[in-house]
Amino acid sequence: MKYFQEIIFACALLSLSIISSSATCGFESCPELNKDLINVHLIAHSHDDVGWLKTVDQYYYGTETKINKIRVQRIIDTVIQELLKNPKRRFIQVEILFFSKWYNDQSEDLKLAVKKLVENGQLEFAGGGWTMNDEATTHYQGVIDQFNVGLRFLRDTFGSCGRPNIGWQVDSFGHSREIASIFAQMGYSGEFFTRIDFMDRIARNNELNLEVIWQSSESLSNSDIFAGAPHDHYSEPRGFCFDVLCDFDPIIDGNRFDNNVKIKVDGFLNHSTWLSQWFRSNHVMISMGEDFRFQNAEINFENMDKLIKYVNARQTEGSRINLLYSTPACYLKSLHQLEQTWPNKTQDFFPYSSDSHSYWAGFFTSRPTQKRFIRDGNHFLQVVKQLSTFANLTRTQHTSVLDILRRTMGLMQHHDAITGTERQAVASDYDRLLTDALVGAEANARDALRILTNLTTGEFTSCLNLNISVCALTQEKADNLVVTLYNPLTHTSTQYVRVPVKNESYVIVDEKGREVTYELVPVPSEVLALRHRSKITQHELVFKASVEKIASFYIRILPSTKSSSTKKRNPTYQRPSDDNELVIQNSLIKLVFDNRTGKLKTVAMNGVTENIEQTFGIYKGFRGDNQETKNRSSGAYAFRPDGDIKELSDKIDLTVYNGERVQEVHQHVNEWISQVIRLYDGVNRVEFEWLVGPIPVNDNCSKEIVTRFKSDISSNGVFYTDSNGREMLERKRNEREDFDPDLTEKVSGNYYPVTTRICIQDEKKRMTLLNDRAQGGSSLEDGMLELMIHRRLLSDDWFGVSEPLNETQFGIGLVARGKVFLVLNNATVKATRAERLNQKEIHLPFWKFFSKSNSVASVLPIKLPDFTDLPQPINLLTLEPYSSDEILLRFEHVMDHTESNVLSFNIRTIFDALAGKEIRETTLDGNLPLSEMKRLKFHHDVDGTDPSKVEYFTASHKPLTANASMANSVFNVTLYPMQIRTFIIKR
Ligand SMILES: *[C@@H]1O[C@H](CO)[C@@H](O)[C@H](O)[C@H]1NC(C)=O
Ligand SMILES: *[C@@H]1O[C@H](CO)[C@@H](O)[C@H](O)[C@H]1NC(C)=O
Ligand SMILES: [Zn+2]
Numbered sequence: 001m002k003y004f005q006e007i008i009f010a011c012a013l014l015s016l017s018i019i020s021s022s023a024t025c026g027f028e029s030c031p032e033l034n035k036d037l038i039n040v041h042l043i044a045h046s047h048d049d050v051g052w053l054k055t056v057d058q059y060y061y062g063t064e065t066k067i068n069k070i071r072v073q074r075i076i077d078t079v080i081q082e083l084l085k086n087p088k089r090r091f092i093q094v095e096i097l098f099f100s101k102w103y104n105d106q107s108e109d110l111k112l113a114v115k116k117l118v119e120n121g122q123l124e125f126a127g128g129g130w131t132m133n134d135e136a137t138t139h140y141q142g143v144i145d146q147f148n149v150g151l152r153f154l155r156d157t158f159g160s161c162g163r164p165n166i167g168w169q170v171d172s173f174g175h176s177r178e179i180a181s182i183f184a185q186m187g188y189s190g191e192f193f194t195r196i197d198f199m200d201r202i203a204r205n206n207e208l209n210l211e212v213i214w215q216s217s218e219s220l221s222n223s224d225i226f227a228g229a230p231h232d233h234y235s236e237p238r239g240f241c242f243d244v245l246c247d248f249d250p251i252i253d254g255n256r257f258d259n260n261v262k263i264k265v266d267g268f269l270n271h272s273t274w275l276s277q278w279f280r281s282n283h284v285m286i287s288m289g290e291d292f293r294f295q296n297a298e299i300n301f302e303n304m305d306k307l308i309k310y311v312n313a314r315q316t317e318g319s320r321i322n323l324l325y326s327t328p329a330c331y332l333k334s335l336h337q338l339e340q341t342w343p344n345k346t347q348d349f350f351p352y353s354s355d356s357h358s359y360w361a362g363f364f365t366s367r368p369t370q371k372r373f374i375r376d377g378n379h380f381l382q383v384v385k386q387l388s389t390f391a392n393l394t395r396t397q398h399t400s401v402l403d404i405l406r407r408t409m410g411l412m413q414h415h416d417a418i419t420g421t422e423r424q425a426v427a428s429d430y431d432r433l434l435t436d437a438l439v440g441a442e443a444n445a446r447d448a449l450r451i452l453t454n455l456t457t458g459e460f461t462s463c464l465n466l467n468i469s470v471c472a473l474t475q476e477k478a479d480n481l482v483v484t485l486y487n488p489l490t491h492t493s494t495q496y497v498r499v500p501v502k503n504e505s506y507v508i509v510d511e512k513g514r515e516v517t518y519e520l521v522p523v524p525s526e527v528l529a530l531r532h533r534s535k536i537t538q539h540e541l542v543f544k545a546s547v548e549k550i551a552s553f554y555i556r557i558l559p560s561t562k563s564s565s566t567k568k569r570n571p572t573y574q575r576p577s578d579d580n581e582l583v584i585q586n587s588l589i590k591l592v593f594d595n596r597t598g599k600l601k602t603v604a605m606n607g608v609t610e611n612i613e614q615t616f617g618i619y620k621g622f623r624g625d626n627q628e629t630k631n632r633s634s635g636a637y638a639f640r641p642d643g644d645i646k647e648l649s650d651k652i653d654l655t656v657y658n659g660e661r662v663q664e665v666h667q668h669v670n671e672w673i674s675q676v677i678r679l680y681d682g683v684n685r686v687e688f689e690w691l692v693g694p695i696p697v698n699d700n701c702s703k704e705i706v707t708r709f710k711s712d713i714s715s716n717g718v719f720y721t722d723s724n725g726r727e728m729l730e731r732k733r734n735e736r737e738d739f740d741p742d743l744t745e746k747v748s749g750n751y752y753p754v755t756t757r758i759c760i761q762d763e764k765k766r767m768t769l770l771n772d773r774a775q776g777g778s779s780l781e782d783g784m785l786e787l788m789i790h791r792r793l794l795s796d797d798w799f800g801v802s803e804p805l806n807e808t809q810f811g812i813g814l815v816a817r818g819k820v821f822l823v824l825n826n827a828t829v830k831a832t833r834a835e836r837l838n839q840k841e842i843h844l845p846f847w848k849f850f851s852k853s854n855s856v857a858s859v860l861p862i863k864l865p866d867f868t869d870l871p872q873p874i875n876l877l878t879l880e881p882y883s884s885d886e887i888l889l890r891f892e893h894v895m896d897h898t899e900s901n902v903l904s905f906n907i908r909t910i911f912d913a914l915a916g917k918e919i920r921e922t923t924l925d926g927n928l929p930l931s932e933m934k935r936l937k938f939h940h941d942v943d944g945t946d947p948s949k950v951e952y953f954t955a956s957h958k959p960l961t962a963n964a965s966m967a968n969s970v971f972n973v974t975l976y977p978m979q980i981r982t983f984i985i986k987r
Contacts, residue, residue: 025161029121030330031088034322037315038282039334040272041326042304044091045289046079047171047234048072048098050131052416053801055429059292060098070292076102078297080114083122089301090325091294092126094168096150097411099125103157118158124327125154126168130410134419135169135176136350136364136753137371137774139843140724141877142378143182144924144980146410148888151186151927163928165329165935167191170234171291172415173360173637174352176753178724180225181216185924185980189936190226190332192285194234195360196349203739205231208280211335212345213938218727219897219978222956226332226938227345228285231278235290237271239264242303243293250299251306265310272311272321281338285331336936339947344940347729347737350752354799355629356744357622361751362639362704362797364776365788366420366805368816370427372467372773374412375843377434380462381409382488383847384441384448385880389914390549390864391448394884398447401440402881408437418774421636423803438464449484449849452550453859458851460484466848467817468533469500469523473850475536478506479557480854485846487547490867490876494546495846496662496680497553500537505558508543511551511858518543519659524666526674526691527817532810542662544682547846549864554856582654584663586681591665598652598667600677603686606825608765613710614688614822616673617645619747621702621791627798634702635797636805639748639776639788641704648673672696672815673705685770685838686822694813695792697806702793707820708786711767715760719779725756725843727896727978728832733779751776751788756839758785761827768835770821770842790816833873833899840875840894865913871903877980887914887985888926893975900977908971911964916985919971921959926982930959 033039050056058064062071076099079091093099103111117123130150133143154162167183167190169175175193183191191214196204204210210229217223235241239248252258276284294300308323315322353359365371387393388402416422417430446460463471474481478501487493500523508516519542528535545551581601582593592602600614619641624631634640653668661681668674672694678687688707695703717733733750734743743749752758754777759768769777769785777787792813793805807814821842825831851857867876870891878890893903911919921930937951945951960983962970973981 025119025121025124026163026165027329027333030333031324031326033324033334037320037322038272038276038284040321040323041283041285041331041334042288042308042323043285043326043328044089044294044300044304045094045126045287046075046293047289047291048075048095049291049416050095050097050411050414051426051430052422053426055426056097056411060101070295072098072292073102075292075294075297079294080110080117080123082297082301083117084113086301086305087120087122088325089305090122090124090327092124092168092327094125094127095131096125096128096153097130097407100153115158118161121327124329125162125164126166126328128154128164129413130407131414132169132171133179133413134415135172135179135724136174137418137755138413138724139375139378139755140178140182140726141382142374142409142413143179143724144878145381145406146413147182147186147925148927149406149410151925155927165189166332168328169193171195173363173419175349176723177214177216177348177729178726180214180227181220181223182924184216184223184225184935187923187928187933187935188225189329190228192228192328194230195352196229197351197353197736197739197741198355199742200349200736200739201229201232204229205278208278209343209738210278211280211342213342213940214345217978219976221976222953224937226335226342226936230285230287231275234287236288237268237286239267240288240307241290241293242300244295244299245293251303251310253306253310261310264307265314268307268311269314269319269321280342281335281340283331283334285326285328332936336938337950341939341941341947344942345738348723351749353742353749355632356742357629357632357640358638358797359640359745359748359751360637361748361776362634362791363419363421363637364751364753364774365791366636367427367807368773368775368790368818369814370420370431371418372818373431373434374409374418375773376464377405377409377412377438379488379844379847380438380441381405382844383486384444385878386488387445387448387452387486388881389879389887391451393444393448394881398444399881401444405437405441408433420805421801423801424807438462445849449550452862453484453552453857455482455484455552455851455853455857458482458484458853458857460849460851462847462849466498466500468527468530469498469537469540470533471500471850473852474499474501475534477557478502478541478555480852481555482552482851482853482857483555484550484552484849484851484857485545485547486849487549487846488844489840490870490874491872492546492548492868493841493846494544494682495841496542496683497545497846497848498540498542499555499848501539501541502537503539505560506541507556507558508541509554509856511856513856516543516553519662521657521659521662521664524674524676524691526668530815531812544661545846548868550859552857552859554853582656582665584656584658584665584679586661586663586679588682588684589679589686591677591679591686593654593665596651598654603822603824605684606831608824608826610711610713610765610767610824612767612822612824615647615708615710616669617647617706617708617786619645619704619706621704621793621795623702623795625795633795633797634704634793635795635799636793636801637799638797639704639751640745641747645706647708684823684834688820688822689817690789690820691815691817692790693815695790697792697794697813700794702795704788704791706786706788708784709767709769709822711783713760713765713767713783714762715779715782716762717782719758719760719785721752721754721777722757725839728757747778747780750778750780752778754787756843757835758787760785764827766825766827766831768823768825770823770835770839772819772842787820789818829899833895836894836899837872863913865910867910870905873900874903874905874975882926882984885987887987888982889985890980890982891973891975892980893977895977897977902974902976904972904974906968906972908968911971911985914985915987916964918963918986920961920984922982922984924980924982926984930955
C-alpha cells in the first residue's frame, strides 16, 4: 500500500501546481455529475465544538484524555495530509476558531500547500463564522460580529476562495429565521441544518419537503434562501464510520479471506437508494462525518476512496448510484441547475423537540448569569470598538487586545456556550476567557478616553459588579470621583445613572459645573445579604443624565456641616399603611399593589389601565433516570416540568422607597426570591429587577423559576416573540406553521426563545415584556405572559453533557439577578415603534467609567462625527476599526415594514468627520464587495416562473462607492425597514 500512496502523492503535487495558476474554487470546482444516475454527494466533515465536555483548548490540544481522546489539532493535521494525497478528495471545514489556530502554527511550506487546497476547492469552508453559533439565544449583533471575524480571517488568508457559499448549522438546537436572513444578507446561497422537530421531520419526509425556500424576512426584499435538512441526522450512515472513534470494520479488498467489499457496497447502495426517495431530485447528500470525526483522516479517506471505487464499479452491472466527493455548495449548485421547484417556508424551526417528552426549551434559559455576562461582553465590545475608532487607536497592542475581545465574543456565540449546555468546568473556562478579554480591553477604552477627554491620567475603570451595586472604586469613599458615561447609541439618550455609594451627602456637578439633582436610594436588603457581597455600600446615588456620546460627572462628599444640600432628596422608608391598596406613580405610570397579597394589581400607562398581576412560579423539573423517552429528565437542554406550576401565593412583604424621581417597591417574596419594581420619572416602562437564588434543592426536587404577568387581554391563543432581537414572529398556542406538533408536553411545547421581547394584544391593549438576556417564554393562557428566569436541576437529560445543570457559587446554589421591563399600551403601531426604541436603550445603555480626580473631566473639542441628525429609526449598528486605515460601519433601520417606511439620509458629514477618503459597500459581514454578491435563486412551487431558467440574486440596490471629491448627493443612503447596510471607509 505504501508504494501506491506515494504515486498518488506525487500526482497530487503535480496537478496542484497546474491548478494554482487559475484558481477553481467554490461553485467552479464542483465535480462532474452524471445526469442519468442518482448522484450521491459525499460530504466529509467533522463537527468540532469549540468547548462542550472539554474546554476549547482541551479539545484542540487533546488534553483531559480521561474525558475523551479527542484532539482537533490532529483532525486538521491529518485531513490536510490526506487531501494532499488525492486531488479528488474534499473536506469542509466549519469552525474557523480551530482552523485559524491550527493554520497560524504551520510552516510556510505547509501554509502554501493549504492555500492550494483551498484554491482548487479540495478544502472548502462552510459556515465560516468563528464558531457555529446558537440560533435561539444569540442576539443578531453578536452573530454578525462573529461572522465578520471568521470571514475576515478567511479573506485575509485565502482571498475569495476562502469565502463559503452556504451556512452549515448542523448542530444548533432549532433554527431561527433571523440567522437565515443573516446568511442571505451575507450573500450565501443556502443553509443546511439538522435539528428540526421530530413531527416536522416526519411530515417533511412524507411530503418531500425537507428542502425549502425560506422567506427569511417579512420586511426585506430578496430574502429568499434555500434551506435543507437531512432525512435524519448529520452522522454518517450506520456501518460507515471509518474513524478510530468507531467500531465498524474498514473495507478490506483484494484477494483476502476477510474481503468484505460486497457486503459494504451492497449496504451503501441500499442506503443511497432508500435515501433518495426522501428527496425531490436525483441528487442526495450523505454526511460522512459526525462530532469530532477524522481523528485519523487516513483511515477515513482510504475507506471513502474504496467505497467510491467499488460502488461506482457496480454501474457496469446497472447500478444507478454515482458516488462522488463533493461539498454542500456543490450539492446546492446541482439542485440549482435542475428544472425543479421547492416549497415555501416563512416562520422558523422553534421549538426543537427530539421526541414526545423532549422539548429543547430549557437551554433558552440555562445558565442565566452566563447569558447575561455575554450581553455585557457585547455591550463593552461595541463601546470599545466605537471609542477605538474615535481615538484612532491603531497601535498593534490596541488592535490585538480588541481582536481578543472580538474572538472571545465570537466563541461565546457557540451552540454549547451561550446555550448553557456545556459542562460546569467548561462554563467556568468561558467565564475566565471573557473576564480576561474584558479586563484586557479596558486598557483600550482608557487610552481612548484619555485622548478624547482632558482627564489625561484618568483610570476609566469599568465596574463589572454594578448589578449587585458594588464597585471597588466607590466602595470606601465616593469622593473626588468622576463618572464618565459613554453612549453607544446613535441618538442622544436620557437615562438614570446609578452609582453604589455609602450613605453620605454628596454634590454632583456636570461638565459645565452645574449641580445635578440626585437621590440616595437604599440597596434592597436581600442584595445586602448576599453571602459574598461586602456590606460597605448600602446605597446608590441616582441621577439623570442626557448624553450625546461622552459626558462626565464629578462627585464629591459634602462636609457634614453643610449637609443640607437642596439637591439631595432622601425620603425615608415608608411601610404601606393599612389601606387595601398601595399606589406608586409618576407623571407617566401608575402602579397599584394589593396590600393583602403584596402583589402588583393594576398598571396604568399610555392612557391604558389594565389589571396586571405579577407573580413568581416554580415548575418542578421532571427527574427520570435514563434516556428512554418517558424517563427523560428536565436538563440543560430539555425543559420538562413534572406536574403543574406552583405559583407563589404567600403574602409578599413590601418596602417602599418613594423618591421624587425614582419610586421603588421592594418585594420580599420568600427566602430566596425578591424583587424591586421600579419607576423612573420620564421613563415609559416599568422595571422588575428580580433576584433569585440560591434555589433550594434539599427536597431533592429540580426547580425552574418563572415570572408571570396575568392580564385580562383577550389574546386568543396568539403571542409574539422576537427572532434574535430583530423581526417578530407570531406564535399560536399548540400550533405550528407546517405540521401538527406532538403536545404530550403542553408547557414546554409552547415555549419559545425570547431574546429581547415577547407580547400579547387584543383589539385595544397590548402588553409587552422586554428582557435583558435570552430566556424561554410563552403565553400559556390568554392574557398571560411568562418568562423562565432561573433553573436548578438535579438530573442530566441524557443529551450528552452528562452533568445535571446544578450551578453553585461560593458553596451555595447560584444567585442570579436581572431585569424584565413591562410596557402596557394601546394596540397600535405607535406602541410597537416605542418598544423598538426601548429595546435599543435596554440593549446598549450608557457604559460607566470611573476615575479618581479632583475636578470634572470634559470632552475635548475633538470633532466626533455627529449621528444625532439621523432619523430616529436609524441606528449605527457597528462602528469599528477595520484595518490601520479603514473603518467598518453599519447602519440599520430598526423598524419593520408595518412600523415604518423607507428612510433616506446623507452620510457626507459623518464620512468627513471620520476623515474618509473613500467609501465602499459590502455584504453584511463586511468582507465581500456588495457589487460582487451573486447568490443562487431557486424557484417556488407555486409562483409560476419558468423553472428551467437559472436565476441569481444580486444586490437589490446600487452599492455605494464614492470618494471625497464627489458631490455630497452621492453619499445619500436609503434604508428600507429592517435593512442593514455595511460600509468600509478608507481614510
Ligand atoms: C410563501 O408563504 C407566505 C406566507 O404564507 C406568502 O406570503 C408568500 O407569498 C409565499 N411565497 C410564495 C412564493 O409562494
Ligand atoms: C484621527 O485620524 C484622523 C485622520 O488622520 C484625524 O483627522 C483625526 O483628527 C484623528 N482623531 C484623533 C482623535 O486623533
Ligand atoms: Zn455541536
